[in-house]
Amino acid sequence: MSLATVQNVQKQAATNQNTIFQVDNFNLWYGETHALKEVDLSINEKEITAIIGPSGCGKSTFLKTLNRMVEMVPSVKTSGDIYYRSQNILNKSFHVENLRTRVGMVFQKPNPFPKSVYENVAYGPKIHGIKNKKTLDEIVEKSLRDAYIWDEVKDRLKENAYGLSGGQQQRLCIARTLAIEPDVILMDEPTSALDPISTLKVEELIQKLKEDYSIVIVTHNMQQAARISDRTAFFLNGEVVEFNDTETLFSNPSDQRTEDYITGRFG
Amino acid sequence: MSLATVQNVQKQAATNQNTIFQVDNFNLWYGETHALKEVDLSINEKEITAIIGPSGCGKSTFLKTLNRMVEMVPSVKTSGDIYYRSQNILNKSFHVENLRTRVGMVFQKPNPFPKSVYENVAYGPKIHGIKNKKTLDEIVEKSLRDAYIWDEVKDRLKENAYGLSGGQQQRLCIARTLAIEPDVILMDEPTSALDPISTLKVEELIQKLKEDYSIVIVTHNMQQAARISDRTAFFLNGEVVEFNDTETLFSNPSDQRTEDYITGRFG
Amino acid sequence: MTSDSQSKQNTLNVQELIQQKKSKKSLSAKFEKLIPSILFLFAMISILTTIGIIYTLFSETIEFFKTVPISDFFTGTTLKPLSQNPEFGIFPLINGTIMSSLIAMLVAGPIGIMAAIYLSEYASDKARRTLKPLLEVLAGIPTIVYGFFAFTFVTPILRSIWPAVDATNILSPGIVMGVMIIPMIASLSEDAMSSVPNSIREGAFALGATKLESTFKVVIPGALSGIIASFILGISRAIGETMIVTIASGSSKNFTFDVTESMQTMTAYIVEVAGGEAPAGSTIYFSLYAVAMTLFVFTLLMNLLARYVSRKFREEY
Amino acid sequence: MNYMDIQHVQKKMKTRIVKNNILKYIFLLATVIGLVVLATLIIRVFTQGIGAINVDFLTGHLSTAPERAGIMGAILGTLWLMAVVIPVTIIIGIGTALYLELYLKEGRTRALIQTNISNLAGVPSIVYGILGLTVFVRAMDLGNIVLAGGLTLALLILPIVIVAAQESIRSVPQHLTEASYGMGATKWQTIRRIILPAALPGMLTGSILAISRAIGETAPLTVIGIPALLIPFPEGITDKFTALPMQIYYWTLDAVLVEEYAKLASATIIVLLLLLFILNSVAIIIRNKFQQRY
Amino acid sequence: GSDDESESNASQDDQPEDTNSENEENESSEELEGSVVIDGSGTVYPLMSRMAEEYMINAQQGVSVEVSRSGTSAGFEKFLVEDGTDFNDASREIKDEEQAKADELGIDVKELKVALDGLSIVINPNNEFATELSEQQVIDIFLGEYTQWSDINSDWPEEKIQTYGPNENHGTYEFFYEEILDEQDLVEDINLQQDYSTLVTLVSEDENAIGFFGFGYYDNNQDKVQAVQVDFGDGPVAPSLETIGEEGPYANFTRPVFTYLNVNHAKEKPQVLDYSIWLMENVNDYAGEVGFAPIPDEEAQQLADELKELK
Ligand SMILES: Nc1ncnc2c1ncn2[C@@H]1O[C@H](COP(=O)(O)OP(=O)(O)OP(=O)(O)O)[C@@H](O)[C@H]1O
Ligand SMILES: Nc1ncnc2c1ncn2[C@@H]1O[C@H](COP(=O)(O)OP(=O)(O)OP(=O)(O)O)[C@@H](O)[C@H]1O
Ligand SMILES: [Mg+2]
């Protein structure tokens, strides 16, 4: 344990100036299942961090921990610390709603609200107290533009979002997240439910977003991780096996298991 | 069409002396879905015939046609003929109950009745009117022995069949089928729900059963087909692409699609 | 090439036995052929019930309209069936029915929906599993017991708080009826709300919404038609409820909107008139059927509407 | 990045969270209100009625004198009613469900019968009373005897029994019936040996719940006409009768003449609730005990 | 012969207990069974149900007497049909059209006067001013001649008079309307109720209430309502078992209550006849207990004798 702490301090020191999330010796259990084991990790500002690993290794769990969405499972227990911009988010006094306003999330399956396109995007600003119609209009347009979907939906803003195609829905969900101007965006396999063309569009979008946002993306698709991310963490059985520059991790993995995984020997 | 008929006659001639099932130019629709297309096939006595093919190609449909179980789907329509020992089973005057008494079936998921082990095996004989306790006892013991499960269950004949392991349940289902001494046994992926060790046991059993019964087995597992069957039919999109000796089919497929499939290029 | 060419060395040939038995089985086979017809007859009973209901109500109602003009019945605001100069306006009864159902829904609607929200959105699994069946006990209490409770307990309490309330009034049975309907609305609305996919809730939470905001802005709009259907069914139930109003609301055929007064519902009128096993052939006797017919049509429309609304809702996701 | 003012958002957040927490308790309160009423009702009925319950009350004949009055006649009346309702609903209900689920093909007829059944389930009970009065009491000239009342109540709960039976038939896994057909069993053999045994617990649970609804029904009986004073015990389904809910009704109304009647009404309610409690417990036991894992 | 004995015993002996035991002894020779079906007036119901119960306990255990209470008019409809009820209780006399219907059906109807009921005018117990009213004032109140109490007496409060009564289903209403109001229409906004329980509660809760119903309902609820003392010309009289007798000072508001016997049934069914005889011989012993004044003993005896003729 003391060793881990030492490493930890070093890592923290190395990345300190632009670290957004700092995860320290974090453990998570679903009831008896030990789903995350002594995870140490830091997420940097305006970078894309990819999380890869075989099914069930804890990728989604880790991602959902960053905005405390994981708490929705009643049996969850945790230990360790997670700092978001130096505040410990696991602290009871830290309101999840505040955290989630800063840390947006995009899900695997597009999950627009059963409302109009406009209302979907305006939902976030509205609950956060923006009522002015003109401001809302501006936010909606800007978010949809930023999500590269404005041209496709500008004539059907009043229509139900369920009428859009899967790829459009997913970009709408991203626009919805952008509308509250988060600091970080978490994405859990955002393209796995999409066809190749939609996937391409969303990938392009993610790379554009990097200019303004910090992004953590979970993906099954190693090519995708290699293509778009700056740094990559490889999870296995709830542990972080390797965490490094994407290029280094894919070209020169330091752990045998990482190599086995990225060469497709399992998973 | 005339070409097909010619081939058909030839095939029939070649296998005539011990043919049990003769399928002639058979088509089947589920509503609008054309699930089996001009199927010509013959099943020989005391052989194991394997049916392989990718998911949705119509394997189960074909199998269920042989004991007319497919009729349970209300929208089913058929054309063509199927002869069981020279009787056309699609003929209305042919009672399905008679057919099914001669043509037993084992399903993908072990499906014992929620009754005791004994009652499971005795079910068939009982519904067919055998009430004598001693006869039933004999049938149950013999069937369980033939299914290589007697030693494992002889002390728990009165217990509920759901207490058995998956592999035991599947062999119990085979025993249940053996109890009415069918002529043919149809098996739809009988090992796909089982662990490797149970699979091995069931495979061994199937090979033993060949001595007394004719067997048609659907399987996803090409190794399995190669290991145990005498002849193999490869289905694709409802058509029989190739039907041949198992050895020939696997070592020297005559159709490109067969080769693609058995070498794992799709499916 | 027949089947018995098997060359098994069995001491026991089951197939042979089966073939032997088969020849004897013709009797039970005949019996089997009869079964669908027998079951068909059973199934016809429910159809006959409907025909019976509609036929009795219709034919006697027509008799009624031979003596009382249909327009008088549906537009009349006075109901004096027993008086020397009888008047048969159904309005007081419709008014009483609507008033009592309205009060019931004012109680059951908000409480039921709030309970549904709690059970579906806030309660832990364990809390839901204990609370829901307990709540459903309410729906299993016989209505006569509620009637007794309304008359001997709720009315006196109401009167001590609000002296204007009469000994028999529409308020007390309305409230108690509402309590009875709570579990129905809670349970159906909860079903509708739980069928809103979790992913949509998560979408709201991920934007920083509180539970309250996700509930009101996302879940309820998504479950709206199910919730509406539960309300309509609740109203239908209230319209058809009999004993609570019969006992606690008296038999005044007042046409008033004052909830502190006694009013009569369609159901209570039927009990009053039929209570004495109404003399066959009299106008009063036929009025029973005319009122019952109206009641039947009311509830039927409500039920059809509820089904239409909830079917629409199922198509949404 | 200038529409959202973080400071402002965070300031507002507190009130939003407080609002959420307050409403959470209001919602909880709403959930509990019903239970509070339930508890009040039960406590009230018990305190008022428990004193009147003794062996004489439970076994005695009806009387106009409160100190002599017993409810055995009403208990027997209710039991005789059940003796009609139970076989009629179970046989017809399960028969109809079997027909709809297993014999009748998907199509217009089936949709028609199904719609009809769900509409019947929503018909007010008093309308069934009128049907019973017109058909059983008058047209068939049975009079207001147990049989007429029982048939009326049976029709009333039939839709509930049918729907419950249909659901339990549907919940019998397809692979079990397939296995049976696969052995050459006929349809009826499969129904009798596989489907019915597997579906029976569910059918019984549903039926018992429906029957307990019938036991508490008063409105149809008031329409059929039940004597206010009937002293001899009913001895069969062709006798006139009174039933527990009717007795509660009469005593509630007559409490104005004889105050103690209110106590007797409460005591009768206790007996009725107890009967329902037992029935429901039986339903739960059946459900738990025979719940199959397939 | 045995009937003669019991009759003479009953008429000589005023102690109900003795009468009962005599009856038991006498009738034991003749065990009857079957049923007697009674319907009709709710006002008479307490008396008839009591009588029926006593008959079954003390005279004929084998006979089942069932009593319903649909109301006088509704009861007649069930009485005057083929296979109708055996008795119909009535709080008024049979009407001509009802009698005509009986004749048409060939039903021989016998009127049995069973007791006397004093129509009680009741007010709220807190009402301290209207405790005494003249007969005419009562009539005028229910005809709607006065709207406020102060219209009757300027010292009385300026509050609206609220009138209550049983609805048209009840013979009490018809008696009030026909005999007391002389068929003039009741005040428009009178609150008419089916259930007496409701009526009693309504009056007991409304300070400005005035209502009318049978003496029994007043008698049993003296803590909830008070009776108006009515001045029929000889000073105010309160209704009581003593005053409501046929010759009593309250006689103007007193009416007889009846039960009507289907004589055809009495001839066919011994238990119906037996019950009717027993009823007339014993009714005076129980009338008081349930709030009715007895009819003269001779009158009861005479009816019993007439009934015995039917044997
Ligand atoms: N709600 C839950 N309750 C209990 N266990 C859970 C729950 N969610 C996940 N788990 C378990 O936690 C472990 C990690 O799950 P997680 O969903 O994080 O994996 P993943 O890496 O996202 O997998 P995938 O690639 O399939 O999405 C798994 O063993 C899973 O079974
Ligand atoms: N009950 C049914 N109703 C309509 N279509 C059906 C039905 N059962 C099967 N089908 C369709 O018929 C085709 C063949 O199905 P079938 O189940 O025979 O395939 P299979 O080869 O057994 O596949 P698998 O390997 O997945 O079991 C598929 O397209 C399927 O969708
Ligand atoms: Mg995942």
Ligand SMILES: [Mg+2]
């Ligand atoms: Mg298959």
